[in-house]
Amino acid sequence: MYPFTKIRFAFLIFFLIILSSDILKAAEPAVADKVEENPLKVIVIDPGHGGKDSGARGPGGTFEKDLTLAISLKLAEKLRDSIEAEVLLTRNTDEYITLKERTVFANFHKADIFVSVHINAARRKKAHGVEVYFLNFEASDDDARKAAAFENNVINLDEAAAEVAPKDDIESILWDLTQSEAHSESSKLAEAIYLKLFKAAGGENRGVKQAPFIVLTGATMPAVLIEAGFISNPKEEKRLITEKVQAKIANAIKTGVLDFSGKMNGRAIDNKAKVARNREAK
Ligand SMILES: [Zn+2]
Secondary structure (H helix, E strand, O other): OHHHHHHHHHHHHHHHHHHHHHHHHHHOOOHHHOOOOOOOOEEEEEEOOEOOEOOOEOOOOOEHHHHHHHHHHHHHHHHHHHOOOEEEEOOOOOOOOOHHHHHHHHHHOOOOEEEEEEEEOOOOOOOOOOEEEEEOOOOOOHHHHHHHHHHHHHHHHOHHHHHOOOHHHHHHHHHHHHOOHHHHHHHHHHHHHHHHHHHHHOOOOOOEEEEOOHHHHOOOOOEEEEEEEEOOOHHHHHHHOOHHHHHHHHHHHHHHHHHHHHHHHHHHHHHHHHHHHHHHHO
């Protein structure tokens, strides 16, 4: 009786091993949709304005520079919690940095993406909602042109303003930039962030836009500028100063970045597969 029980027991163990290995296999994703690695190793967040440059000012006295810093600090924390990347900020305190220094910082740290955080302002008090921009040498509409003109205006504060290239040179630099691969990725990054941000913040569906923002011109990586609401709208100003709304905005931007990272990885895997197929065909 005893040996028979032993054999049965051995069979049972053997069966369990086979079964569990099958379960493990099923849990493993197929090779094609397996996320190989996170393509974003370094993320640079740029809180707009700072120091003597306050940015826009709300009717209640809120400065854009304070909101951009608060949202950016929350965004950095959320990204560090959810992605294995080095997350750096162009400023951590209320300090003045030039537009040029912001992208020089990103280029120096070999950032994979550059995200500049701003808050919008408009003459029309009721204007509300979010916008996400990527660089183009022509603005996509009149509001976009005004937003870029406002954000570029800080250049007057820069001691380095004299170094800025003449208009023709800026246009030719912009033309070169818009032909690059980083630029086509910028539009995808803008799209990914906008979708999440619009869903979270609501308001007018203002969409992804293009405009000649000087702060984006120096970036050699995918770069976007976010206008996360209107400080000029009294209702929106009151919402934007709350921790809850700031956290909501930061969370939406983070989700957009993660979405972009996943899709970027997917494109890399597709490209690899294409190269392999081409090699086989030869
Ligand atoms: Zn701004």
